[in-house]
Amino acid sequence: MTSAGEFRPHRVVVLALDGLLPFELGIPHRIFGRPKDAQGRLLYEVVTCSVRPPGPVETDADFAVHVPNGPEALASADTVIVPASFELGPVFEAGRLTDELASALARIRPGTRLASICTGAYVLAAAGYLDGRPATTHWADAERFQRLFPKVRVDADVLFIDAGDVLTSAGVAAGIDLCLHMVRRDFGTAVANDVARRTVVPPHRDGGQAQYIERPVPDPQLSTTTAARAWALGRLHEPIQLRDMAGQESMSVRTFTRRFREETGISPGQWLTQQRVERARQLLESTGLPMDQVARESGFGTAQSMRQHLQAALGVTPTAYRRTFRAAGGAERQDGAGVRR
Template identity: 60%
Template structure:
């Protein structure tokens, strides 16, 4: 549990008619595992049981007045076809209007359609489940819809793709709030991958190679254990005992991106961990994660999250937000 005496960050999850039970449970499961750093409560519009998209109803303990007390509001997916066809019901609009200015709003899967119908995503980037992306864009043309990512972080409004991308987004928020060490701890307890970059493809055409084919998992694990080395795609292909062309194709099939892009992301992720948990210099960290120079680390970190290494370290040591001067 928390020992700093601070009030936990309150997350209110709004269950609407036709809610998807799995996604509804994600915030409580993930944030609720962070040793008391978050308080997660669930509400419906009127505090009564809400119909799920399965063969059961879900009872909740709160009505929409709970939204007025939230630090973060989460909108899980629900039956959005009526919203796409007829707009947002007045009761839902009124509930969302009660959210205090500056409160973080998070959607999982088609929950983004609820947020969009309330006018909160106009002129912003967003994502949703790939199967709804085209209709989402047609219905809300002012939104910059990206159907090819797991989640989009636009500061105070964050949207994610389907199902497990909601887990990724919740872990991303814990990492943003408390750093990689806490997020990794939560991931271990939930037995889920600790980190999938938001820009990773949400839909991979061939996620599993044929049973007779060799995979790239062992080469990826070896790369993670040797990030300090100047690894190349040829090194990884040799480790997998494949030609460069075969390895690159199979890697993209399994991971959804090129080996080079994946390797840079792993180096940046490891650098972020070291910035948060050690006093090593930027140049030393660059060497530990396989970037040739501190300047190279600064460039890649800025491209990934928009801040300089020392500003990133200061944020997680002091709890102070990154300012424009840090970028």
């Protein structure tokens, strides 16, 4: 924890294991390497380490990467991220850590935030960090993951899961969604959205992994639900009925609901709630509107309804969220002291 007035960026340590995917290794550096405070100071410090002394780490491509830090870097981390690796051996086969990996993970301080990208979840599970917790991994590995780690509550339908101090993501690009979520959690929607714009990715992707699982190719002449979603986004502040959304695509409610879930991985009602929560967050951060008005503008109708939905989605009340992230009152976050240590 920093003392009052002292600036220290949140330290993210990425654990590079042999057989790693270069794309996944680059995700934390790209996402956490961009956020800055009002004084132009980087809000995160991102370093890479290995389970061995500094040196080359093999990738799944035709090149190795030089990793400048050994496992001792894990002891100084505020957040540890484990990307996927194709050479985890006993971790994949028997659900147990190698002595080298176990020794490295033992350096992590209690209370450090942990996260995994794709099958990096196998490492967290083998270390016992996911016992009794919800977690996800790449949909193609989820069944084996559940068999190997029966104490983990596996959800293969989502892009990522935030279980507080331990977070897991689905395959590959879902690591971007997870890292943006952590930036959003640490510094708010505006900072995360800015990183997303600079990275040229959506700040929040709809749905879950279900939309990426292979299915029979649909007839290209059939309508999609894209227009209905665009229509709904333009009137989140109004009551929106499922039949109205279906009507935008000239579909029956039953057909529209099935097609919507195929395309997004969630139901129309779940999607609407997600969009309204995001709208409420933006208004709470960027305006001083009374809670009743924020609730109406975001489509929740009443402050009580908005409170219930934000509490369920974010774990905090609208008042607490505004107090933490409102730009006009967020000076204490601009010096990095508001980030979880």
